[in-house]
Amino acid sequence: MKKVAVFCGSSIGFNEIYRNEAIKLGNHFIENNIGLVYGGGKIGMMGILADTIIEKNGEVIGVIPGLLRHEEVFHSNITQMIVTKTMSKRKIKISKLVDGYIALPGGFGTLDEIFEALTLGQLGIETKPVGILNTNGFFNHLIKQLDVMVTEGYLKQSNKDMLIISESVADLVARMFNYKAPEMTIVINKIVK
Numbered sequence: 269m270k271k272v273a274v275f276c277g278s279s280i281g282f283n284e285i286y287r288n289e290a291i292k293l294g295n296h297f298i299e300n301n302i303g304l305v306y307g308g309g310k311i312g313m314m315g316i317l318a319d320t321i322i323e324k325n326g327e328v329i330g331v332i333p334g335l336l337r338h339e340e341v342f343h344s345n346i347t348q349m350i351v352t353k354t355m356s357k358r359k360i361k362i363s364k365l366v367d368g369y370i371a372l373p374g375g376f377g378t379l380d381e382i383f384e385a386l387t388l389g390q391l392g393i394e395t396k397p398v399g400i401l402n403t404n405g406f407f408n409h410l411i412k413q414l415d416v417m418v419t420e421g422y423l424k425q426s427n428k429d430m431l432i433i434s435e436s437v438a439d440l441v442a443r444m445f446n447y448k449a450p451e452m453t454i455v456i457n458k459i460v461k
């Protein structure tokens with residue numbers, strides 16, 4: 269993986285354990301020569317992560333929709349900033365740049381982005397690893413909800429298993445490096461044929 273998209277909160281959260289793990293992830297990217305692609309903000313978890321990497325001369329590419337560009341949130345000191353016309357074009361641009369996706373703690377925006385990445389994997393449109401850093405068990409309830417979806421017949425276990433979950437930065441990134449997407453046997457193949 270040369271470049272990885274990280275989706276994370278535009279807020280910093282109340283517990284500094286999350287901020288510290290964002291710094292750990294940034295340092296891990298530096299040590300392993302991984303470029304960061306992210307939402308382009310300077311606030312919250314996003315800002316902490318970008319600053320950590322920039323301070324050590326790593327690569328940080330922001331992809332921000334024009335509507336957020338003029339707000340206070342725009343990070344003006346990163347390697348490259350790409351401005352897109354819309355939120356959906358931003359997602360497409362990010363997906364073209366990266367070899368994998370990671371979610372750190374965040375809110376609606378973070379979930380929206382990571383679930384889009386999972387959906388692309390589920391449909392076989394992409395074969396990239398998708399991971400969540402489950403710091404302090406932050407995502408435990410979400411993972412339980414995914415299990416409910418499986419037991420109630422709305423999510424295949426094999427699709428749930430695509431999601432790489434770890435509480436450790438090094439373990440998460442190592443498992444993402446080793447990820448092999450499952451063979452797709454889904455309806456879309458039939459439609460195309």
Ligand code: AMP
Nearest residue numbers: 275276277278307309374375376377378
């Ligand atoms: P949230 O989890 O709701 O705080 O949203 C964070 C995610 O949505 C990030 O990964 C960004 O890609 C995007 N996002 C939300 N707010 C902003 C912002 N003010 N500036 C840049 N990106 C943002």
